[in-house]
Amino acid sequence: MTQYEQLADEIHALIHSGSLRVGDRLPSVRQSSERRQLSQSTVFQAYYLLESRGLIEARPRSGYYVRPRVPAPLQRPKTSRPSPRPHGVAINDLVVALLNQPHGSQVVPLGSAFLDPTLFPVDRLARSLGTAMRRLAPEKLIEELATGQLRLRQQISQRYAADGIHAGVDEIIITNGAMDALNLSLQALTQPGDLVLLEAPTFYAPLQAIERLKLRALQLPTSPSDGVSLESVEAALAAGEVKVCWFMPSFQNPLGALMPDEKKKSLADLLARYQVPLIEDDVYRDLYFGPRKPRPVKAFDRDGWVIHCASFSKTLAPGYRVGWACAGRWTRDIERLKVMSSLSASIPSQAAISDYLAQGGYDLHLRRLRQTLLHHRALMVDAIAESFPADTKVTQPEGGYFLWVELSRRIDALELMRSAMAAGVSLTPGPLFSADRRFAHCIRLNYCSTSADKVVRGTHTLGKLVHRMLDKT
Amino acid sequence: MTQYEQLADEIHALIHSGSLRVGDRLPSVRQSSERRQLSQSTVFQAYYLLESRGLIEARPRSGYYVRPRVPAPLQRPKTSRPSPRPHGVAINDLVVALLNQPHGSQVVPLGSAFLDPTLFPVDRLARSLGTAMRRLAPEKLIEELATGQLRLRQQISQRYAADGIHAGVDEIIITNGAMDALNLSLQALTQPGDLVLLEAPTFYAPLQAIERLKLRALQLPTSPSDGVSLESVEAALAAGEVKVCWFMPSFQNPLGALMPDEKKKSLADLLARYQVPLIEDDVYRDLYFGPRKPRPVKAFDRDGWVIHCASFSKTLAPGYRVGWACAGRWTRDIERLKVMSSLSASIPSQAAISDYLAQGGYDLHLRRLRQTLLHHRALMVDAIAESFPADTKVTQPEGGYFLWVELSRRIDALELMRSAMAAGVSLTPGPLFSADRRFAHCIRLNYCSTSADKVVRGTHTLGKLVHRMLDKT
Numbered sequence: 001m002t003q004y005e006q007l008a009d010e011i012h013a014l015i016h017s018g019s020l021r022v023g024d025r026l027p028s029v030r031q032s033s034e035r036r037q038l039s040q041s042t043v044f045q046a047y048y049l050l051e052s053r054g055l056i057e058a059r060p061r062s063g064y065y066v067r068p069r070v071p072a073p074l075q076r077p078k079t080s081r082p083s084p085r086p087h088g089v090a091i092n093d094l095v096v097a098l099l100n101q102p103h104g105s106q107v108v109p110l111g112s113a114f115l116d117p118t119l120f121p122v123d124r125l126a127r128s129l130g131t132a133m134r135r136l137a138p139e140k141l142i143e144e145l146a147t148g149q150l151r152l153r154q155q156i157s158q159r160y161a162a163d164g165i166h167a168g169v170d171e172i173i174i175t176n177g178a179m180d181a182l183n184l185s186l187q188a189l190t191q192p193g194d195l196v197l198l199e200a201p202t203f204y205a206p207l208q209a210i211e212r213l214k215l216r217a218l219q220l221p222t223s224p225s226d227g228v229s230l231e232s233v234e235a236a237l238a239a240g241e242v243k244v245c246w247f248m249p250s251f252q253n254p255l256g257a258l259m260p261d262e263k264k265k266s267l268a269d270l271l272a273r274y275q276v277p278l279i280e281d282d283v284y285r286d287l288y289f290g291p292r293k294p295r296p297v298k299a300f301d302r303d304g305w306v307i308h309c310a311s312f313s314k315t316l317a318p319g320y321r322v323g324w325a326c327a328g329r330w331t332r333d334i335e336r337l338k339v340m341s342s343l344s345a346s347i348p349s350q351a352a353i354s355d356y357l358a359q360g361g362y363d364l365h366l367r368r369l370r371q372t373l374l375h376h377r378a379l380m381v382d383a384i385a386e387s388f389p390a391d392t393k394v395t396q397p398e399g400g401y402f403l404w405v406e407l408s409r410r411i412d413a414l415e416l417m418r419s420a421m422a423a424g425v426s427l428t429p430g431p432l433f434s435a436d437r438r439f440a441h442c443i444r445l446n447y448c449s450t451s452a453d454k455v456v457r458g459t460h461t462l463g464k465l466v467h468r469m470l471d472k473t
Numbered sequence: 474m475t476q477y478e479q480l481a482d483e484i485h486a487l488i489h490s491g492s493l494r495v496g497d498r499l500p501s502v503r504q505s506s507e508r509r510q511l512s513q514s515t516v517f518q519a520y521y522l523l524e525s526r527g528l529i530e531a532r533p534r535s536g537y538y539v540r541p542r543v544p545a546p547l548q549r550p551k552t553s554r555p556s557p558r559p560h561g562v563a564i565n566d567l568v569v570a571l572l573n574q575p576h577g578s579q580v581v582p583l584g585s586a587f588l589d590p591t592l593f594p595v596d597r598l599a600r601s602l603g604t605a606m607r608r609l610a611p612e613k614l615i616e617e618l619a620t621g622q623l624r625l626r627q628q629i630s631q632r633y634a635a636d637g638i639h640a641g642v643d644e645i646i647i648t649n650g651a652m653d654a655l656n657l658s659l660q661a662l663t664q665p666g667d668l669v670l671l672e673a674p675t676f677y678a679p680l681q682a683i684e685r686l687k688l689r690a691l692q693l694p695t696s697p698s699d700g701v702s703l704e705s706v707e708a709a710l711a712a713g714e715v716k717v718c719w720f721m722p723s724f725q726n727p728l729g730a731l732m733p734d735e736k737k738k739s740l741a742d743l744l745a746r747y748q749v750p751l752i753e754d755d756v757y758r759d760l761y762f763g764p765r766k767p768r769p770v771k772a773f774d775r776d777g778w779v780i781h782c783a784s785f786s787k788t789l790a791p792g793y794r795v796g797w798a799c800a801g802r803w804t805r806d807i808e809r810l811k812v813m814s815s816l817s818a819s820i821p822s823q824a825a826i827s828d829y830l831a832q833g834g835y836d837l838h839l840r841r842l843r844q845t846l847l848h849h850r851a852l853m854v855d856a857i858a859e860s861f862p863a864d865t866k867v868t869q870p871e872g873g874y875f876l877w878v879e880l881s882r883r884i885d886a887l888e889l890m891r892s893a894m895a896a897g898v899s900l901t902p903g904p905l906f907s908a909d910r911r912f913a914h915c916i917r918l919n920y921c922s923t924s925a926d927k928v929v930r931g932t933h934t935l936g937k938l939v940h941r942m943l944d945k946t
Contacts, residue, residue: 096809099812105612112615117611117614117615120611120614122606122609123607125606126602126603126607129599129602129603129606129821129825130599130600130602130603133595133598134599136595138593138595139578141590142585142587142792145792176815177817179814179815180815183813183815192665208813212813318615319817320819321816321817321819336569339569339572340565340656341652341653341656342648342649342650342652342653342656343649343652343653344650344794345794346649346793346795346818346819346822348819348825349819349821352821
């Protein structure tokens with residue numbers, strides 16, 4: 001047991017025994033550190049752990065407090081059991097119909113794919129835009145279009161180095177958001193008819209890409225805690241037909257699953273052994289709640305089988321459309337496809353993000369953002385426990401901003417969505433995350449798309465609707 | 474004959490007779506307008522016409538002057554005669570190899586696809602970036618991603634209206650540059666094996682897209698003056714196999730051909746009759762030298778068969794990556810494909826361009842840009858006439874920034890390119906513009922990629938190299 005786990009357990013015991021009561025303020029990190037002769041970072045990690053256990057909460061500019069008594073805890077969803085056969089995919093009409101739902105500013109956007117935009121340093125980025133572009137030599141507007149701006153690639157390369165990953169600037173291709181990187185990767189790796197491994201449930205973007213490129217999908221059993229089943233991956237790879245995997249090993253959308261580092265290493269080894277590439281969708285990893293930043297599968301990739309795709313859209317600069325692929329052996333193929341399809345990502349967006357990163361403060365911003373997310377997660381989990389039926393199952397992800405809620409099988413998520421919209425709350429229905437329309441009784445909720453009170457209010461509204469639907473059946 | 478043509482002819486006669494001599498300054502537009510009781514715009518148009526005939530030249534902030542004696546005029550290239558059979562395409566390796574040639578800042582970039590970036594209002598755009606984004610409500614960072622920002626679409630719609638085209642904001646999809654719009658359009662309209670009509674020579678992007686999407690190309694005879702042969706288009710359409718046309722009817726790249734409005738109308742009628750869509754690549758039309766802005770084929774499209782694609786990259790904001798499709802009956806299909814592939818164009822780029830347009834001055838900027846282009850065209854045509862062999866044929870496009878040069882058939886453009894690179898000058902070789910590697914003795918030159926003196930010097934260097942190559946053979 002590490003020092004911070006020990007400290008966390010001690011405090012846990014104090015809360016359990018009643019020595020620390022609801023609403024009590026914990027000693028500040030500095031006080032604890034001095035009293036117990038521990039480093040401040042150890043104390044921080046302990047507090048994080050307690051926070052993720054739902055025992056304490058951070059209040060901005062005030063400190064850590066023992067949380068109000070949590071309602072009877074809900075169960076977690078179990079590992080999924082998708083169809084064992086590959087599927088063609090026809091999901092687009094559903095995705096488009098659902099994403100195009102009209103929703104005014106009055107709607108509580110629990111179905112949003114985005115964070116509350118006020119959580120981002122929009123003013124500082126706006127300043128960076130102006131200053132970076134005034135300083136930019138005009139010829140830079142037409143140079144480095146294919147690969148992306150060198151300075152930004154250097155900064156990304158340095159961030160990889162901090163994760164213990166050697167990624168040279170020549171391996172990094174700047175794209176129009178991570179979505180562009182992911183789609184170009186799949187396109188570079190496949191021919192119509194090829195088989196792609198996915199998680200179940202899976203983010204709908206790979207399903208849409210698979211439909212568009214006329215590929216086949218095989219969804220694998222996936223645990224809400226540690227991600228896709230490696231046994232299933234290996235069985236599929238051993239069958240010899242898999243062309244590529246597209247997984248989200250850190251804070252998977254929609255489950256929030258986090259594959260532990262050890263499991264990621266085993267996955268990397270499997271891929272190298274079977275020589276099958278992985279498209280690693282890694283847009284949420286910076287939004288971890290635990291004491292340590294998880295590593296990506298790419299960190300364990302020695303032979304270039306992992307194409308690591310990420311962006312700044314979820315963490316810093318939504319709407320700027322700056323993402324990248326660190327593309328291993330497919331770097332030149334993907335770069336070529338990119339130049340052919342859209343030439344380049346926006347130069348001003350790249351320059352602004354680069355200027356912002358150079359000024360420092362990104363990691364501080366991320367730390368604050370993670371605190372807010374964790375706080376909101378607790379609020380929504382509590383609100384679900386308070387207002388949903390007792391047989392509801394809900395994830396408690398260690399990062400990201402989605403909860404996956406498994407309702408009674410008597411609930412139809414699409415019907416719930418329609419009633420919820422009428423009541424001014426949006427949600428994302430489960431069938432969107434499946435090649436064969438499973439998860440009909442599941443929903444995905446975004447716990448940080450708007451203010452805390454709206455999140456709680458919206459969640460309570462959903463809980464009432466679920467009860468009402470069950471009463472009727 | 475219009476008033477301005479009459480005025481132009483009078484001045485032409487004065488120059489011809491020697492009454493106006495080389496270096497003489499013409500009366501200012503205002504003086505001429507007052508003396509002759511003509512509107513200033515009529516005088517402007519007359520001066521434009523004389524400029525495009527190579528008789529006078531504008532000197533910035535000084536006025537119009539009779540030009541130095543032009544060398545013996547070179548012939549224009551004739552209408553192309555491409556292969557009459559459809560082709561699969563395998564051009565990518567060549568394109569990538571050529572576009573990836575290393576070239577330092579010492580190289581005179583006559584092979585560039587871009588204008589000299591100092592010609593653009595980079596500082597004003599940088600200010601627009603800062604102010605627009607400081608004013609932007611944060612929620613706009615995650616709204617209007619699918620279609621593009623409403624305000625910018627309104628401004629584009631207004632510019633269409635000024636061209637006599639009704640294009641509602643709902644028909645306009647903002648994309649990541651015109652390249653994105655063009656590629657999404659082709660993707661939305663075709664299945665592998667489909668036949669696409671192209672010009673000959675053609676811009677290489679459609680060739681690359683055709684290769685990537687596994688389509689077939691049929692290149693049609695194209696005149697350097699008025700564009701693709703409508704007889705050939707009709708014959709191909711009548712044969713019943715054509716799925717889509719991809720043409721550039723205004724200042725075609727690389728020929729610079731301008732299809733007259735009447736011919737554009739006939740093309741629109743043909744498309745409607747055969748119910749075959751046209752992807753109209755229209756990125757150069759604002760760069761016209763004539764007295765009137767040409768209209769796009771889209772202006773004559775009554776039934777939505779034309780997908781009009783354009784951008785701000787060639788005219789205002791290179792590197793910002795903001796283009797659009799006005800997509801007629803395929804609007805929703807293309808929007809859907811866009812959302813799936815890269816979600817959205819950069820919000821800051823859109824906001825900055827929108828702010829710039831709202832402040833006014835775009836049309837003034839375009840007018841100045843056109844004057845510079847026209848001046849550079851004359852310089853390069855003269856430099857070719859002075860230094861290239863007498864049997865050289867060269868276009869004199871009425872807009873855009875490319876010359877197409879047809880050399881002796883004993884010259885191999887790829888070999889010339891290599892010698893030129895060694896001598897510090899780049900060029901684009903003809904085979905890049907053909908599905909079957911024709912135009913081996915042709916080159917495309919950019920007359921406005923750098924300063925006037927470098928353009929002249931680079932052209933003279935090429936002339937010497939051509940002479941040397943002919944001496945050797």
